Each structure stands twice: as C-alpha cells, then as structure tokens.
C-alpha cells in the first residue's frame with residue numbers, strides 16, 4: 001500500500017502525522033509521500049523535520065501552475081508521474097485547505113484510490129467566492145461517484161467515533177428509542193469555539209479564510225452540524241415511510257460586526273500594532289457566528305416531530321491574548337471550545353453533554369496552547385417509564401493532554417480507513433449533514449430573508465448499541481418502587497446471592 005498525503009499544513013503536521021507514525025510503527029504502512037504547494041515548501045520541510053519518520057518523497061506544485069486552479073495542479077502531478085501506475089494499492093489523504101478538496105476527491109475516485117478527506121468534504125468556489133448553491137449537488141455527485149468507484153472513503157471529523165457524542169449520548173439515546181419506541185423530540189446544539197481573529201486577519205488569512213465568502217460553517221462548525229444531522233435522522237427508524245422536512249430560521253454575525261462585539265480588547269494584546277485593527281471592508285466575508293432554530297416535520301401533515309436550536313458561535317472566550325500570530329505548531333489563534341448537546345425524548349428521557357477544552361495547568365507562557373478535555377453528561381429519565389435505575393445521573397469524564405476526544409475519534413477513523421475497516425464516516429454518510437449545512441449556508445447568505453425548508457429524507461444512520469451500562473438495567477416495580485408496595489418479602493431463588501431456597 002502507498003499513502004499520499006496532499007496538503008501538509010498545521011492540521012496534518014500536528015494531528016494526522018501521529019496517525020501515519022502509528023501506522024508505520026505498527027507495520028500497517030511502509031512509507032508515505034507528501035504533496036504540497038511550492039510557496040509552502042520551507043514551512044512544510046520545517047514541519048516534516050520534526051517528525052520521527054520522514055516521507056519517501058515530497059512534491060511541491062509550482063505556484064504558476066496553481067494560478068490556474070487546483071485542477072491544473074492535479075494535471076501537473078500526473079505529468080510528473082507522481083502517481084505511477086503499479087499494482088500497489090494507493091490511498092490518498094486530502095488535508096489541503098478545503099477549496100481544493102473537490103478536485104483531489106474527483107481525481108482519487110476516478111483512479112479508484114481509497115480516499116480520506118478532512119472535513120468539510122468539499123467547498124465549491126465560483127469566481128473566487130464560495131458557491132453555496134453548488135454544495136449539495138457536488139456532495140451528491142461525490143457520494144454517487146464513491147459508490148460507483150467501490151473504494152474505501154472517509155471524512156475525518158470528530159463526531160463519528162467520539163467517546164462522548166457517540167458512546168455517552170447517541171448509544172443510550174438509541175437504546176431508549178428502541179426500548180420505548182419513542183422519537184427524539186428536541187435536539188439543542190450549542191458550541192462556543194473561542195476563535196478570535198483580529199480585524200486585519202479576516203482579509204489576509206489563507207488558511208481558515210473569511211475573505212472568500214465562507215466562515216465558521218465551513219471551518220469548525222461542520223463537526224456539530226454532523227452530530228445534529230445524525231441525531232435527527234435516528235427518528236427515521238420509527239417513521240420509515242414519512243417524508244421529513246426541516247424548517248429553519250436564523251441570524252448571523254460576521255467580521256463587520258466583530259469590533260462592535262469585542263470591545264476595545266485588540267489594543268491590549270501582546271505586540272499589538274494599530275494595523276491589526278484595520279478591517280478591509282469591501283470583501284465578501286463569511287460568518288463568524290450563526291444561531292438558528294428549526295422544526296422537523298412530516299411533509300404529509302405538517303405535524304411537528306422535533307424542535308431545536310443551533311448556536312454555532314466563535315466570538316466566545318478563547319486563549320488568545322497575543323497580537324501577531326505566534327510560532328506554534330497548531331491553533332495560532334488560541335481556539336478553546338465548549339460544546340453543549342442536549343437531546344430529549346419527550347416527557348421520558350434526556351441527555352445533556354458538555355465537552356470543554358481548558359488550558360493545561362502549568363502553562364509555559366501566553367502562547368502555550370496545550371489544552372485538555374473534560375466532559376459532563378447529565379441524564380434525566382422518568383425512571384419508572386424509562387426503566388432506568390434513577391431519575392438523574394451526573395457523570396464526569398476527563399482526558400489527559402495529547403489525548404483529546406477529537407484527536408482519538410479522528411485517529412480511530414484514520415486507522416480504520418487505513419486498515420479497510422468500516423469507519424462509520426464514508427462519503428455517502430455525510431450527505432445528510434451537508435443537507436443541513438446547505439440550509440445553514442443559505443440562512444447565512446446575505447440575500448436570504450425569512451425561513452427555509454430542507455428535504456431530510458435519508459437512511460437511518462448506523463445504529464449504535466450500548467454495551468453493558470447497568471444504569472439502564474430494568475428494575476421490576478417491586479424493587480424500584482418498593483416503598484409503594486410496603487415491606488418487601490425477600491426474593492429467594494435457588495443459587496441467587498448464594499442462598500439456597
């Protein structure tokens with residue numbers, strides 16, 4: 001097997017190089033190749049120099065070629081014989097800035113290479129600006145092509161194999177839906193990403209840019225839209241023949257609003273220079289924050305099945321106290337997320353999960369961006385009807401530095417993909433998330449007014465099973481509600497509790 005990694009930026013260097021290293025040390029992979037652009041050669045070489053295992057080859061696409069777009073870059077790579085025809089199976093990892101994802105995916109599928117891409121799956125552009133109208137058609141086309149190509153595809157995003165969102169949230173919800181044949185009646189998703197870009201950066205950044213008409217929806221928000229889409233679609237299991245429609249309303253704020261919303265703090269940052277506060281006003285900026293509410297309905301009757309709110313905000317507390325970007329391997333603006341996901345099954349059951357990243361205790365300085373994860377999960381149940389062992393349960397979980405929930409979840413997808421095992425994150429499984437993303441992008445578009453509708457008729461997502469959690473063990477009424485029945489007679493059975501009856 002030969003592995004090619006296209007785009008060796010901060011994310012690949014910091015996160016996914018560890019996956020490659022593990023794969024090589026465990027003998028799953030013998031070597032890998034890196035492809036990036038010429039202008040980034042020195043930065044990429046410096047990033048690679050820190051790694052314990054060096055790539056077999058590095059290829060840098062000339063900027064004069066990329067001036068004609070990413071398609072020209074792929075043509076050039078083919079002409080250079082980078083992807084030599086051989087019997088060896090090829091796998092392509094795409095971690096470029098998302099504008100190039102679509103081109104490389106198309107190429108990989110046409111060549112029948114296995115392909116793994118960091119979220120978002122694709123980001124269509126037109127005349128230098130996000131073409132949000134093309135997102136869903138392009139996603140559908142990619143999903144169809146991936147099925148036809150019969151290759152192993154995956155999107156790297158954190159929610160699919162996440163310890164909290166999957167094991168502590170979706171698994172018990174699935175169990176309760178099956179047990180009670182009860183739908184999810186509300187899902188509230190609220191994320192505070194703690195991202196602070198200074199005004200001049202909005203017009204300058206090429207990674208996580210805003211100047212090309214896209215913002216946080218195509219940056220970090222995808223993970224949570226994906227978790228939401230998968231939760232909402234679980235209702236399909238109970239209503240397999242109904243047509244679902246989601247009605248959305250919402251608001252956004254963006255770079256032009258930011259100075260109004262962040263006070264005079266820029267001038268207090270370390271190394272501040274007044275030009276950092278200069279926002280170029282004539283660019284088609286994407287959003288920094290979006291809030292929305294929705295109703296999921298049956299198209300046939302208009303009856304509401306599920307309600308909810310979505311708050312995807314970046315203008316929230318983070319770690320940044322510096323002006324000019326520091327030399328750090330990753331997370332140059334000190335992002336610090338805090339996410340709440342609250343799922344309710346009507347009057348009988350709910351789970352609220354909070355996942356937070358906090359800086360490590362002994363920081364080496366202002367720009368020490370190391371952080372640790374913790375999570376709280378609060379489950380509430382109508383114990384008698386839900387047949388749980390209590391009405392409320394609070395759980396707390398922690399992760400050490402370097403072992404965040406997002407890293408381990410994505411590393412798991414990466415490893416499964418490398419070993420040709422199911423990842424729960426193939427391209428087709430991302431179509432519903434992109435349908436929801438498409439709705440939010442339409443809400444965020446300047447020309448939108450009022451509410452909009454999304455068709456939401458997709459298959460049930462993979463159905464998780466809860467393994468061995470005694471809290472969900474059924475207790476018979478005479479045990480759970482013994483006070484109602486007066487003093488209980490001891491239950492004596494042969495062999496139980498070591499008692500002979």
Ligand SMILES: NC(=O)c1ccc[n+]([C@@H]2O[C@H](COP(=O)([O-])OP(=O)(O)OC[C@H]3O[C@@H](n4cnc5c(N)ncnc54)[C@H](O)[C@@H]3O)[C@@H](O)[C@H]2O)c1
Pocket residue numbers: 006007008009010011012035036037040044061066070073095096097098100118119120156157158206207208218219406410
């Ligand atoms: N999973 C997560 O938590 C997470 C977090 C941040 C970013 N991401 C995603 O990871 C990816 C990479 O993020 P990043 O911040 O490292 O991005 P980045 O913008 O810094 O770009 C990554 C690299 O791609 C290279 N590149 C750009 N266009 C190219 C082309 N046409 N051909 C070859 N190389 C090209 C750049 O030179 C750079 O070295 C993006 O898709 C991003 O959305 C994921």
